[in-house]
Amino acid sequence: MIDDKAYSLSNVELLSDLSSAELAELASEFQWENYALGTEIIKQGQEEHAFYILIKGKADIMIRKEGHRMRRVRSLSPGDTFGEFSLLNGKASASTILCLEECQVLTLDSEGFARMLLRWPKLYQMFIGRLTQNLNEANLTLSEANYKEILRSALQLNQYKDKFYGLWGGPRTTAEVERKLEELAQPKGHLLLTGERGTGRQMMAWYVHQRQSGTEAPFVVVDGRRFDQQWKDLIMEPASQEESSVVYNSNLFDIAEGGTLFIREINLISPHTQLKLARSINYQRNKCFIIGSLDSEPDDLERIIIPELRKCFAHTYEITPLRERKRDIPILAQGFLEKLAQKNQRNVPVLNQEATQLLLSHHYQQGNVSELIQVIERAFYIAEQDVIGLEQIFFGPTAEQNGHTINLLASPTLKGLLKKGVLIGWIRRAAAALFIGLVLLLLFNPQVAVSTKIFALVWGLWWPLLALISPFLGRLWCTVCPFSTIMDFVQKRVHMNRAIPEFVIKYDYILVSFLFLTIFWVEVITDMRFNPSYTAVLLISIQVCAIIIAVLYPRHTWCRHFCPLGGFIGTASVGSMLEVRADPSLCLNKCTTFECYVGTENVPGCPMSQHLPFLDNNLDCKLCFNCVRNCPNGSVQVNLRLAGREVWHLVRVNQGFAVFIGVMLGILVPLYYLASFQRIEVSTSWKVWFSLFYWGAGLTGGMLAWMIVKPFKTKAASLRVKLIFAFTPLVLAGHIMYQAAYIPGIRSLFLGIGYNAHSGLQSFYISATAIANGIALTFGLVLTGITIALVLLRTKEKRTARSKN
């Protein structure tokens, strides 16, 4: 019978490296089991586990998701294994195995499985590799978290040689680490490494091990987080060894014999197991060197690990957090870039001054050097030139979702539409064609433009509509904006793709504010709203500027850093009801290709240079949906949300746009009173007074906002920034009031509420403009008031929560 089993096992690919003697040894552990057609060998959710090899018959791996019918994931045929996943992670089975025919299997219980892995570590390694491959083919989404854990487990037998960058930092750090390495490599007793996550504790452990025992000696890594579930039984203590009902050929110290056993996050082992571990360490009689690591200050050690275990470690070494040795940052960053360039056979990119400064200003509390590596790797892969600037550095916490949203992509029709992008393409082309027709008409046949009321619609419909729709649809207009379509058309054919000057990135709010002020001023001074030819010249000028910028610089630099209209809609859309966001956990765990930023063969990357997991406000999102089309992981969502919520939840934003809001608010008074209503006769002196009043008010508004929000060194949105953004409804209301006055016929529209022959018509009729203004102003004031109150409440709530922690 054993021969039968050994013969069957010899046909299993996973075991093909074992000799006949070894197969015979292993076969004695396995049991035969038969299952009839339609039976379930394993049930999803089952707690007890065994390892199975299908010898005869066919079976399916089935998964039932909550509220759904059973779904087939994969078929199994003779030689395939199953059950191993649950054995390794100690969790309930994630799937059901259903027999499609009569099946014969060989099974191994959990203890036999553990013995097999210990007896043949190489098998374990192959096993993990095979399992990973199987998992890849199976339902990745469901198993992703477990999959990662297993890969981590697999690391214990992997060679660490090529894992680390082998850099330490600046000369001071390098000298200190080298000295410490020499010292620690002298075997005087076990070592405890303390330091925050990602400071390099593993790396230090590896290099200590390398110096002490050599690269080829075993370096076994186990994780304290899963020690109780996975490894507790593999440590021997003198008393329990004989008592134990399970006799193992080997234990953790045997596996690491002659090398190092590295126990990560040792403090996360339960106190009971810590005690067992302490006894085992003392009992193992220096079979291996032990390194423990934990995230703690050395002074806290007594509190978080039990004294018996603490005493096992003769010395401790604390690795300094990255933020306390900032001089290392540029050297590490450049070093990582060099390694990446070497690996990818590319030129070594250089970090420009601004990018370096940004890297230096960050605190790296999320993951120290690992966090820096992530930022640098991302920058390396998304950089299109050999210089890495601010545009390629994405930092800090990823975007978080606030409150309830409705993902519109849940609708297959809409998803299909956006994924194809054909409709948007046609709308863009149609808008561009209409725009060109309009400009030509204004330029060459202004009388027709006026008599057909087309001209009136330019000022009376286009602009008011923009102010009206952006609180709802955000920058959706920017996607179909003819300026950007024409600019895109030219850019595809002629482009220099120069790096965007840093002053443009840094001071874009000044450029946007200045252009905004200039356009409104020219409009009033030249009486452009009553002059088709001037209007055409303005539109052409804007288009020419957009084209020049598009030829010089990459993507939609114009829309992001220059366009006054884009700036206006962008600030209005911060609180809008539509957002495009990604699921950061999906992006960070699954994505290594950054298609949302880089683009794919057919669809360009984000025109606004956004990396989706870090996109957490609407200011720079044009809702072009390129990311929806590009993302291979389905991470992108198009959400409907509560209007305004982004303002009181604002985390990061280009703070300069608070200045722009100040400017927009400032000019409302001169625009409204002088331009809309007081313009009885446009004399030269009126123009002078208007100009003085207008520029004075605009600049004062901007300066005041600047003084309130300064200093804006980072992108973090302070309370003051949020408060200024809370004024957006008022700004919008003001601009709607100003623009609405140009809606064709509105000035001569009066609404009557009665007739009184004695007191005359006027007392009973009210102008439509006044009603519109009243409504807009009331909405503006009320919404601003509510937003300010919510900003204050939310800040208070956050402060209270922080002080409680």
Ligand SMILES: Nc1ncnc2c1ncn2[C@@H]1O[C@H](COP(=O)(O)OP(=O)(O)OP(=O)(O)O)[C@@H](O)[C@H]1O
């Ligand atoms: N001084 C350093 N020089 C170069 N690379 C470093 C340095 N410190 C850490 N790293 C790199 O940072 C990454 C994380 O390091 P490591 O895994 O050793 O951190 P850790 O403290 O053990 O934290 P974690 O438990 O999160 O892994 C590794 O890729 C490592 O190569």
